[in-house]
Amino acid sequence: MAEALLVKEAGSVTVPASGARPFWRRLRRRRSALVAAVVVALLVLVALAAPLLSGIEGQNPTAYHPDLVDSATGGVPLGSFGGISGDHWLGVEPLTGRDLFARVAYGARVSLGVALGATLLQVVIGVGIGLSAGLGNRFVDQALSRLTDVVVALPVMVIALGALAVVPAGFPRPVLIALIVGLVGWSGISKIVRAQTLALKSLDHVAAARLSGWGPWQIARRELLPALAAPVITYAVLLFPSNIVVEAALSFLGVGIKPPTPSWGQMLSDADTWYQAAPTYLLVPALLLFVTVLALTVLGEGVRTALDPRAESRLRIGTRSKKEAGA
Amino acid sequence: MRQPSVISRRVAAAAVVLVVVGGAAACGPADSKDADGDSGAAGKPHKGGTLTVLNSSPQEDFDPARLYTSGGGNVPSLVFRTLTTRNREDGAAGAKVVPDLATDLGTPSKDATVWTYTLKDGLKYEDGSAITSADIKYGIERSFAAELSGGAPYLRDWLVGGADYEGPYKGGKGLDSIETPDAKTIVFHLVKPEGEFPYLATQTQTTPVPKAKDTGTKYEEHPLSSGPYKVVENEGDGERLVLERNPHWSQATDEERKAYPDRIDVRSGLDSAVINQRLSASQGTDAAAVTTDTNLGPAELAKVAGDKKLSARVGTGHFGYTNYIAFNPKVKPFDDPKVRQAISYAVDRSSVVNAAGGSALAEPATTFLPNQKSFGYTPYDAFPAGRTGDPAKAKELLKEAGYPNGLTVTLTHNNEKNFATSPEIATALQEALKKAGITVKLQGLEDNAYSDTVYNIKSEPGFFLGGWGADWPSGGPFFAPVFDGRQIVKSGYNFNSAQLDDPAVNKEIDEINKLTDLSAAAERWGALDKKVGEQALTVPLFHPVYKRLYGKSVKNVVISDWTGVLDISQVAVK
16 A cells, blocks of 8 residues: 555655655654654564573573473373463463574564565665656657666565575575565555656756766765665565565465574464464464554654655644644 | 286385375274263264265276275275175274185185185175176286286286186186186195285275176276175266275175175275365264375374364374385495495484374384285384483494595485475484584485485485385285395396395295295394394384374274275264
């Protein structure tokens, strides 16, 4: 949905208030964005410090603890709330007794890392193709735009399922998933960048630059990229959570991350039959995934409005909000 | 052995496993006298009512020539009687073979290469006509026809002239190695001694089919019943199968089938979670429902275990099966017995058993043969690893083998979440072997790719998770395909993963096959298993156990160790 909204909006030329400072000021003023940013920062911190945190807990994500589950009744964790204790902060996994906190923390590395890699790739390719299409001659524009249309139609999941089945097992899975998602999911950014580029191209300062003999590369770098930063960043921040979901879905389907490396999607997949017998097992990765995607989406909205204050005021037309938007 | 045979045997093994794994057997209530009033399992069974069978796999190709069954199958056995059948009793007693259409288990002669059977008196089909030995001969012959393929390969392998016989439809020729001197006698001539022929005679291929009623490939739509029920409806190739009483079946000639319900309604194509949910809710017709192919997974068992009323409706079944680590000694470093022994010592069976669903769903294994007497189970533990493994001993052996700093190996497993060869088991082993300084890399393959890769000597990895079950509960079909050097298949499916070709082992297999005293044979299989086990060609991990739910008005639950599933010929719903 965010994509549709943005693509539609991309038709208008957004020239943001320049400079980073007003942006930060506006972002800070949005409390929801602030909270979301803190949550995201915490999650990133947990991911980065996973070995340290599980070290403090005294656990690691792969060690089996056969004595912490009730072997006679299908392997439910012993103790209440899935075996939560001082030693196992979030309890243990049914059947294996592996520590859930350590798995969740290490899983964050995979989930966030893969999504980050995929998003960066999407941005790089999308901006490259979009700029080339916008600045190139008619032939280049046509070719690249049709290519983009084709890529829009590519079903990420189906392609990923196929590719993951074909690529040799030795290839590192997180990198592979990031590559696939990145290579298939850049079309939205490229469309926005092309539309913006076309609009910006006709502006006086760009035309002046061109008349003074600048090459396309120079124009792109000096005049266009700074103006493109706002929509691209906005879109990227919204792509990020959807990439998390794609990785989770692939791992959920059993073709994503390979065991014993944990990922949230894979944990969800393992936990889906346990929702009655060991609810904590399902709730922990499910809630984390939910909170992460929500926080990132809220942050994305915040970034978008902070970068383009007029968007917010446009959205509020007719709502008679007391608090007038915009700085 | 010829390649096609082995392929089908493997497929069959897989099919049997599917059936059992798909549905754990639910029984036990038969002997739990203290079951509360809600559960009728302990009550006295009466005739009448409709039994509903909720299954995931349909009863496809419902033709006795085409069915691949263990002991005649569950639903098929209600319609098709066979020369011999399995004993319909709980537990170990149910692993015995008993006469069905025949008066006894057969009379062997000439070193068990000739088997003679006499039919009981008063045997009739559903149309009232008499069952003759010629019909049994014809039934077997038609199973050789290419258009009726699907059955086990044994008859083709064992009967004289079987290898080249193409069935009765081409040229109308019969198979001379089956003689019917009179309407009650049938004689089989085999190419080699086969003391276990009575077990083979339980398969539906020995079901009588009158030549006059044979409609070829259409016979499966309405096969002529010789058992207590006849087919009145078969929709969607066995997806819905409705059986009603066969009035000409006589209890007096059939000691095995109880046939309490008047009607049996088999509904298939259901998801296993749905089946277990419906059985636990036990509403309406589901109260009189059972399943013959769906078991409780670990999470479902955990849920049921918390509910007394529900757990009274869970039965336990054993089916002879072993999950193990297989080595290919042609791949380094597994050519070194010390490396294989080190891994045998390093294995942590308690975490493997937990990964397979816990002690209720898996029993730790140290023998290749299943832990049942009929297979010749002889307890041994060639490399005692204790409950959780002996990494110190493993390290010592690795040092002797020239790996003082440990080594790195790749374990191939199935990606399917089957709690048998799946990632959970592989990661459990990975953790255990880590303690012995062995770094295990995991190679997970999709289900089909996994079977194609590990059961083919051209692509067989050095170290993988395997499992094996047999077509009937005895050492022969369990042990020989995996350790008989003459059963190594050069191209196609091969189950002798260690590619063991030991003349002494081969000779002993031949010797045991000559024995017609099945318990004496079982003992020899056990001794042979122990001897081969010392070579550490496999690391036995666990024998699965199956838990099965049934509806609350189901009575007389019997689960034999032959099938490990609830026997619907015994179930009553009144």
